[in-house]
Amino acid sequence: MARFVDHPSALLRELVAVREGLPQQTYARLAADPVPGVCADLARNPSTDEAMVRRLAEDRGHDVQRSLAFHPDLPLDVLTRLARSTKLGSPLLPRVAAATPAEVADLAAAADPTLRMLVALRRDLPDAIRDALACDCDAKALKAIAPHPGLAEAQLLAMIDRHGPRVAAKAATNPDATALVLEHLTRQSASARKAFREIARPPNASLPAPLACLVDPQARPIAAARPELPSSALVDLLADEDWQIAAAAAGNPSLPADAMSALTSRRSSRGRSARVRCDRRDQGVAC
Template identity: 30%
Template sequence: MWRREKIWNEAGPAERRLAGLALNPAAPVGLLLRLLADGPPAARMALCGDRDLPVPVVDALLTHPDRWARAVFASSPHADPAQRARLVDDPDYVVKGHLAGGPPNRWTVRRPRLPDLTVVHIINTYDGEMVQGIECQISAGLRRDMPTHPDRKVRLWGVGSWRSLSAELRAALLADPDPEVREYAEQQARHEDPQWVQRELPERSCHARTGMLLHDALSRAVIDSVLTAPVGKGDRAMIAGNPSLPPDVVVLLAGDPDPEVRERIAHRPDLGAAELRALAVDPDPKVRLTLSTHPALAESERAGIDYEVPEGGYFGPTYQPSPPRDPAALRRDALSTHPLLRRRAAGDQLLPPDLLDLLAADPDLGVRVTLAQNHPDAPAELLLRGFLEYAGDDRAELLTRPQFPTVGLAAYAEHEDPALRALAARDPGLAPALADRLTRDSDPEVRRTLARHPNLPAARIVELLEDAELAAHAAANPALDPSLMEELVNALAHAAS
């Protein structure tokens, strides 16, 4: 949030110390209330956005005059969604916008869902653009019930999932007693009418044309025009994955000279045996790799394809399918010899315990790390192994898992990788002298994390309170003497007077 960054950049050393104190897990409720009421903006921002808050502090926050403090709490990833929901009727639009928008993007996958009643209230009372932000905060149960919900505005949201709805639900929405719901359903149904699509398809490359070529029902005339006189370079690749493509065109595009088109075709579930055989020996390695994961192939056929899984890639939190995957298909993928299929299975949070144990020992790094990032019961040793072996940008996500281990991490205090040296800060048995030494490490992140370690000698904590770089982190140390906590806050009061 730009405003928080501006406040922090403008804060002086004393204000930053108080911001650190606001994050101190040992700070008493009374002190937190004082920081909320009289603390500088930097302390309020940290208090409201970077930690969980005791209920009395939340109670006081709800009527705090600083709308930005309320707004930061409304979108805090550390706050209980039920507590954030208490701001649903806040008088300020900024606060409402933050509540609807929810936690920042990096928290999207594991973003805690708002209570269903709160979501329904937001849908009914917030402005159009503002209400769109709740999309990632809707529970799976409410999302499933939206097309049949008694509230008409919620049913309107349900229509937005048109492509995934059953024929029965579509028919019910087309006959809905509310005219606005019926009209929206009719607008969605038009995309299944090839003649309507043919009339409305833009004649120039644009976002609307792309969406229609990818997803809408295409007439033969539209398909032929793309094949013979495409408007844009990517038109043929776009229609290659369209579900309405007739079999003869699938056959034609399976032999297209453009490897991107063939790769798109290789994803299709309706490939014939001849196309499967041809694409399995395609000269392009990306096409062969895509085809090698096709659900119609037997494991022996898969093994006969000359494919190579690239090293590296994104092995972070993944979106969960709704409705959940078929358990038999999930098991088939988990037991496959193909690493990409096992990675797909490893990203499913509903993977049963026996498959969790199996994939936790998988030889493929991508399988292990994807499992560690996504499964709620990923074992501690798997999380640590993933952090040790994986160097992707989302590596730090593993540290957010509550079962990430702590005991024994001091063993990495001498490691050449500063990210591993910083793990020592999580070890409750870290020797005080080693904690002290690591606050002088060459890496700033190691210094910052160790300044918060409760085993840090008291004298070093006091010393760091005067360190421009580490003062805020020392103030967040739970071993900080309570009398010093009071002194820091009292100094603020004296400065104000």
């Protein structure tokens, strides 16, 4: 593989950079590649040793440092530096997922809110650490911890009251979100409307929640399928201009039998009309 390190094709050099189990000397030559994509692929390679990881941490090439954050054996001090200087997004990083209990406690107590956010993405945190992060003053950390199972109703309501739209969508995905929490989310400002898609899904939502979600175009098809909706609302949804919403209402198990009969009658009538038009075309009659 080493003979391809200097190959003219950058695509081939990238394939070498992701290959595991090569000598560190080969990786060292790739780390000097002028194409940032090669170094970015190398940064993710779990076979690179700590010396190479620290070298790549100084590389300002496009996407190199962000790729390095996904290295499974990344030293935590390097992760701390990357968190300060790089937009890491909000995935659960392999190194954070593999952190020891002591490392988890250190990350959760870090001064940098990005580090607290990264560890809050874990869903197996001890209760004490989870509860401490649920009281975090930083919205990023709260947004990450909001879907964590085990949070009490009062904790979810408190974080919604503190940061509203910024945590609303994530709080709605919490498996322990009660009907009261979901109803409270529907009363947030218009900037929290993106949460409606999640509010409409949980089976434990009470009637006011899916009804409120009908005002949002993206949440409307989800809410239209909820069996809690009253018959009058379902019949109105059958006439919606969006076929997805009408179809969801038509498949709702709470749709009244007379509305089902009306639907099938209209379909049969359209089928007869289509056959008549087809017969007339066969006879040369203009439609």
